[in-house]
Amino acid sequence: MSTKTVLITGSSTGIGKVTALYFLEKGWNVAATMRTPEKSDLGSNSRLLAVALDVTKEESIKSAWAEITRKFGKIDVVVNNAGYGLTGPFEGATTEQIKRQFDTNVFGLMALCKEAISVWRTKKEKGILINITSVGGRVTFPYYSLYHSTKWAVEGFTESLNYEVAPLGIKVKLVEPGAIRTDFGGRSADHTDENAPREYQSILKIARDNIKKAVERSSEPIEVAKVIFQAATSNSSQLRYKAGSDAKLILALRKLVPENLFFSIIKSQVFKGAEI
Numbered sequence: 001m002s003t004k005t006v007l008i009t010g011s012s013t014g015i016g017k018v019t020a021l022y023f024l025e026k027g028w029n030v031a032a033t034m035r036t037p038e039k040s041d042l043g044s045n046s047r048l049l050a051v052a053l054d055v056t057k058e059e060s061i062k063s064a065w066a067e068i069t070r071k072f073g074k075i076d077v078v079v080n081n082a083g084y085g086l087t088g089p090f091e092g093a094t095t096e097q098i099k100r101q102f103d104t105n106v107f108g109l110m111a112l113c114k115e116a117i118s119v120w121r122t123k124k125e126k127g128i129l130i131n132i133t134s135v136g137g138r139v140t141f142p143y144y145s146l147y148h149s150t151k152w153a154v155e156g157f158t159e160s161l162n163y164e165v166a167p168l169g170i171k172v173k174l175v176e177p178g179a180i181r182t183d184f185g186g187r188s189a190d191h192t193d194e195n196a197p198r199e200y201q202s203i204l205k206i207a208r209d210n211i212k213k214a215v216e217r218s219s220e221p222i223e224v225a226k227v228i229f230q231a232a233t234s235n236s237s238q239l240r241y242k243a244g245s246d247a248k249l250i251l252a253l254r255k256l257v258p259e260n261l262f263f264s265i266i267k268s269q270v271f272k273g274a275e276i
């Protein structure tokens with residue numbers, strides 16, 4: 001059997017980087033795409049290609065696809081991992097911040113899906129698209145409205161796409177991580193706090209502290225890499241894959257308890273110590 005090739009976006013750090021190294025270890029060809037491949041610290045290997053790809057630039061998607069197929073022939077699996085979180089009160093967000101959040105997490109992901117589907121359909125090739133969403137694509141937390149709206153969009157988009165591309169021999173899958181120890185809350189994050197009116201500030205500070213404590217119990221990115229690999233190699237038509245112990249717990253709770261009780265549980269955790 002010929003060596004399979006995976007294209008991963010956002011491979012410079014975090015989940016993308018660890019996933020690139022995991023697929024490499026498993027014997028795959030890996031196209032580790034990132035905005036600045038010249039800064040890649042993934043090492044060198046004849047089965048590894050660090051390629052420039054900014055998901056917000058369609059021409060960069062096309063040129064990356066051409067470069068990867070020149071080296072490896074065919075791309076079998078695409079992992080749409082690039083993304084970041086814009087958090088804080090909605091009222092504090094600028095239109096530019098909102099657009100950038102959707103450009104990366106939704107429109108960028110859709111552009112790469114479109115390229116992959118169009119190539120695979122034209123060449124009558126099989127392929128698997130794996131879209132990384134989040135537990136935050138199924139449930140919500142306070143002050144994450146904009147990030148959630150992108151991940152909920154990707155959930156609905158992928159679920160519907162699943163019906164229409166299956167007859168072409170193309171599978172689409174969703175991987176939903178819980179809190180994972182990466183740069184997500186640091187370097188990659190964007191905030192609306194500064195522009196938010198003062199009425200939000202005291203409760204926001206308490207919520208941020210409580211969320212920070214909860215995120216300290218996060219899982220390692222290798223757990224997500226293993227789930228992505230499982231999704232890439234499974235013969236099943238399973239659509240959703242949870243990654244991380246908290247993801248399983250939160251989604252099970254969401255399913256089991258009535259909606260209002262679930263909201264009360266979230267409020268009791270995030271607003272703990274606040275007078276509301």
Ligand SMILES: NC(=O)c1ccc[n+]([C@@H]2O[C@H](COP(=O)([O-])OP(=O)(O)OC[C@H]3O[C@@H](n4cnc5c(N)ncnc54)[C@H](OP(=O)(O)O)[C@@H]3O)[C@@H](O)[C@H]2O)c1
Nearest residue numbers: 010012014015035054055082083134179180182183184188
């Ligand atoms: N960590 C968590 O708790 C968590 C939980 C659920 C879901 N997720 C999801 O997992 C994915 C990966 O996040 P992470 O935790 O690994 O965070 P991360 O370490 O901050 O990685 C994010 C990656 O996305 C890349 N990126 C951002 N904008 C891009 C663009 N326009 N084009 C191409 N790449 C771009 C970044 O590249 P640069 O180096 O160029 O900035 C970086 O490599 C995201 O979709 C995130 O929403 C994370």
